[in-house]
Amino acid sequence: MDGKKIVQIAITLLFIGVVAVIFISISKKEMPVTIVKGNMEHKPLAIKLDATNDTQCKMLIRTERNSAEVVSPDGRTWFFDDPGCMVLWLQEREWADRAFLWVHTIDTGRWVDARKAWYGVTDHTAMHYGFGAREKKCEGCIDFTEMRSRMLRGETLVDPKIRKKLLGV
Amino acid sequence: MERNSHNGNIHGDDETNERDMVVEIENLYRRFDDGSDTFEALSDISLTVARGECVILKGVSGSGKTTLLAIMAGLDRPSSGSVLVEGRAISKLPDRHLSRFRGKHIGMIFQHYNLMEHLSVRDNVSVPLVPAGFSADEIEMMVSEAMEMANISHKSRMEAGRLSGGEKQRTAIARAIAPGPEIVLCDEPTANLDRANAEIFIEILGRLYEKGKTIVVATHDPIFEKLPFPSRVVEMSDGKITE
Amino acid sequence: MNEIILETNTAVYLLSELIVWFMLLIAFIVDIRLLTRWDYGSFDPEQYELEKRAYLVMTVIIFAFAVKAPLLPYFVFTIDELSALVPGAMCGAGVISANGYGLPLLFVKIVTTLSFVLWLTINHYDLEEGDYPWFRLKSLLFIAVFTLVSVELWLDISFFTHIDTTRPTSCCSALFGLLEGENPLPFGLDTKSLLLLFYTLYLVTVGSIAISWNSMTAISSTLFLYISYYAVVYFFGTYIYQLPTHRCPFCMMQKEYFYVGYIVWGTLLGGYFGILSSLVAETLPGVGAERVKRFSALLLTIFVAVCSAYVAYYYIENGVLL
Numbered sequence: 001m002d003g004k005k006i007v008q009i010a011i012t013l014l015f016i017g018v019v020a021v022i023f024i025s026i027s028k029k030e031m032p033v034t035i036v037k038g039n040m041e042h043k044p045l046a047i048k049l050d051a052t053n054d055t056q057c058k059m060l061i062r063t064e065r066n067s068a069e070v071v072s073p074d075g076r077t078w079f080f081d082d083p084g085c086m087v088l089w090l091q092e093r094e095w096a097d098r099a100f101l102w103v104h105t106i107d108t109g110r111w112v113d114a115r116k117a118w119y120g121v122t123d124h125t126a127m128h129y130g131f132g133a134r135e136k137k138c139e140g141c142i143d144f145t146e147m148r149s150r151m152l153r154g155e156t157l158v159d160p161k162i163r164k165k166l167l168g169v
Numbered sequence: 170m171e172r173n174s175h176n177g178n179i180h181g182d183d184e185t186n187e188r189d190m191v192v193e194i195e196n197l198y199r200r201f202d203d204g205s206d207t208f209e210a211l212s213d214i215s216l217t218v219a220r221g222e223c224v225i226l227k228g229v230s231g232s233g234k235t236t237l238l239a240i241m242a243g244l245d246r247p248s249s250g251s252v253l254v255e256g257r258a259i260s261k262l263p264d265r266h267l268s269r270f271r272g273k274h275i276g277m278i279f280q281h282y283n284l285m286e287h288l289s290v291r292d293n294v295s296v297p298l299v300p301a302g303f304s305a306d307e308i309e310m311m312v313s314e315a316m317e318m319a320n321i322s323h324k325s326r327m328e329a330g331r332l333s334g335g336e337k338q339r340t341a342i343a344r345a346i347a348p349g350p351e352i353v354l355c356d357e358p359t360a361n362l363d364r365a366n367a368e369i370f371i372e373i374l375g376r377l378y379e380k381g382k383t384i385v386v387a388t389h390d391p392i393f394e395k396l397p398f399p400s401r402v403v404e405m406s407d408g409k410i411t412e
Numbered sequence: 413m414n415e416i417i418l419e420t421n422t423a424v425y426l427l428s429e430l431i432v433w434f435m436l437l438i439a440f441i442v443d444i445r446l447l448t449r450w451d452y453g454s455f456d457p458e459q460y461e462l463e464k465r466a467y468l469v470m471t472v473i474i475f476a477f478a479v480k481a482p483l484l485p486y487f488v489f490t491i492d493e494l495s496a497l498v499p500g501a502m503c504g505a506g507v508i509s510a511n512g513y514g515l516p517l518l519f520v521k522i523v524t525t526l527s528f529v530l531w532l533t534i535n536h537y538d539l540e541e542g543d544y545p546w547f548r549l550k551s552l553l554f555i556a557v558f559t560l561v562s563v564e565l566w567l568d569i570s571f572f573t574h575i576d577t578t579r580p581t582s583c584c585s586a587l588f589g590l591l592e593g594e595n596p597l598p599f600g601l602d603t604k605s606l607l608l609l610f611y612t613l614y615l616v617t618v619g620s621i622a623i624s625w626n627s628m629t630a631i632s633s634t635l636f637l638y639i640s641y642y643a644v645v646y647f648f649g650t651y652i653y654q655l656p657t658h659r660c661p662f663c664m665m666q667k668e669y670f671y672v673g674y675i676v677w678g679t680l681l682g683g684y685f686g687i688l689s690s691l692v693a694e695t696l697p698g699v700g701a702e703r704v705k706r707f708s709a710l711l712l713t714i715f716v717a718v719c720s721a722y723v724a725y726y727y728i729e730n731g732v733l734l
Contacts, residue, residue, distance in 0.1 A: 004623050007619055007622065007623050008623055008625065010619070011615075011616050011619045011620055011623075011625065011628060014612050014615060014616050014619075015616050015628065015632065018609055018612050018613060018614060018616070018632075018635070020611070021601075021605050021608060021609060022599045022601075023600045025599045025600040025602075026599050026600055027600075028600055076440055168590075195455075196455070198457075214647075246460060247455075247460065248457050248460065249455060249457040249460065250455055258455075260455070260460070261452070261460075261463060261543070262542055263467065263539055263542060264467075265539070266542040280482055385650040
């Protein structure tokens with residue numbers, strides 16, 4: 001067997017090894033959750049914490065507290081770590097009015113309809129927007145429509161002027 | 170290779186069509202455009218030169234013979250028409266190919282010699298061999314043979330600028346034949362020579378003919394009308410072949 | 413926008429691109445005529461004229477490429493310098509993601525450079541033959557090149573005129589579009605298997621070049637390019653920056669890192685382009701491009717050596733790996 005043949009065999013074996021490594025890695029690959037399909041009951045789903053990504057800001061959702069979910073009319077469900085992220089993401093969906101919106105409240109710790117929930121404006125939230133979802137109305141709380149307007153106008157605790165006005169810092 | 174004293178055809182007149190053609194020119198035109206006027210230097214030239222033949226392009230100044238020679242050498246391109254040298258359409262070759270082809274197949278002797286005055290005879294003769302990729306020993310051998318053929322070996326170390334007209338012409342011959350080209354083109358080679366040197370030139374030309382070189386000479390010197398070896402005269406006038 | 417366009421490097425860069433485009437426009441117009449009227453077998457006056465123009469077109473294109481080639485690293489240098497003006501951008505990576513034109517522009521630039529290299533390769537062998545056997549092929553390829561250059565120019569102008577110096581941009585994470593917590597490596601690879609593939613594919617590529625196994629060279633070099641990108645960004649780069657969390661393809665082109673990024677990316681892309689163009693050239697009858705392939709193998713070897721040297725240096729200095 002001449003040298004060229006030996007090199008060819010060696011190269012072939014190495015390449016087969018490369019392909020094998022790739023296939024083995026693919027089979028072991030774990031993807032974080034970003035979307036769940038088939039939720040035709042349009043109910044809020046349990047979130048796999050530290051394994052689910054907020055679709056808007058790409059952060060991992062570490063707690064259900066003040067998290068949000070959007071269920072489209074065709075049963076696709078997206079997850080958010082902050083009601084503010086949900087509002088920003090939703091504005092580009094033409095089916096937003098027909099979507100089912102859920103928030104996990106910070107007062108009762110339950111999933112409630114986001115459009116019926118109340119929102120504080122100075123809460124400590126995942127993306128620092130300040131809108132903490134509540135089942136019961138609190139003093140100074142605003143409704144969903146107002147919260148949505150303020151988010152879209154950028155009037156959140158992320159804006160230093162708003163922060164100074166609301167928190168004095 | 171020995172030549173017989175026929176009319177230049179090795180194989181005889183009846184076999185002209187079967188001869189190996191080194192130069193084949195067909196429907197050649199060369200026009201010069203200066204914006205407002207077009208001057209036709211060559212008009213519908215068709216000419217063939219067989220291998221080992223000697224052709225004299227005869228005509229007065231302005232007849233187009235130098236232009237025709239330059240096109241044969243690939244130093245100029247025609248306006249239309251085909252020019253085949255050794256079967257290659259040299260009029261269409263890109264420049265770098267043309268240079269290589271010319272260096273290998275064509276030796277050119279100019280009216281004004283075009284030597285490098287500050288170089289020696291030996292160095293002038295070696296110039297075309299250097300870029301052709303020959304080794305130093307090969308160059309040495311080829312240069313010596315060429316100088317011997319051109320009868321200029323005894324002046325090999327002399328600076329070209331100090332040579333006489335005849336010696337310069339013989340140096341130019343040596344340079345032209347050093348790479349061993351099959352074709353030798355001469356443009357008014359005796360224009361600046363006296364009678365004696367012109368006869369020496371003719372003698373060297375005869376030696377090249379005996380060696381089987383294909384020779385084309387553009388000249389109006391009557392000395393070429395009675396060469397001691399077979400040749401064919403092609404008369405030119407006003408850019409056309411008349412005879 | 414004004415402060416971006418009036419920044420010296422940006423102005424010089426855009427002006428240079430415009431001049432190159434104009435040169436190529438002239439070549440393009442002549443090329444169309446050549447393509448429609450070319451008949452090498454003809455000895456008509458028109459064909460002689462076309463052959464003269466063909467030589468002119470080739471010269472213009474080669475000159476344009478000679479000017480354009482350094483404009484690619486100069487583009488990288490320019491956007492890197494602009495990071496001082498764009499809030500949030502720490503290097504070129506942030507500036508590139510300042511608007512939607514940046515990444516497509518970078519991609520088109522790389523593809524344009526590759527297509528130029530292909531054209532130059534075919535042109536070289538076409539001229540070598542002496543009777544222009546691949547004239548039509550390279551003329552058609554030049555039409556594609558010119559189209560790409562025109563798109564590139566439009567993207568260039570759009571990119572630089574749409575950089576908003578009041579809106580913050582983000583850095584590496586925006587460029588890579590990663591999900592937090594997601595494994596950024598392809599095929600679900602971990603670092604060890606990534607490096608295993610990196611060195612193995614290098615050996616396969618160089619070995620297949622040595623024995624002229626072209627199909628294997630094509631596959632392995634393409635895979636090597638893909639894997640190398642991730643290897644540089646997610647492993648070797650961290651040793652260049654000596655920071656395990658610093659993963660950026662651009663920062664290594666800055667002065668602080670002795671501009672080593674130009675060597676890293678230059679040898680990788682240069683080696684790959686060389687391989688690709690030589691493989692394409694060898695599909696032309698009678699063409700052998702062994703020297704180009706061997707030079708490309710040398711470039712890839714330099715690439716691997718430089719990357720490995722940083723790891724070795726860190727280990728020798730500190731006794732541990734990051």
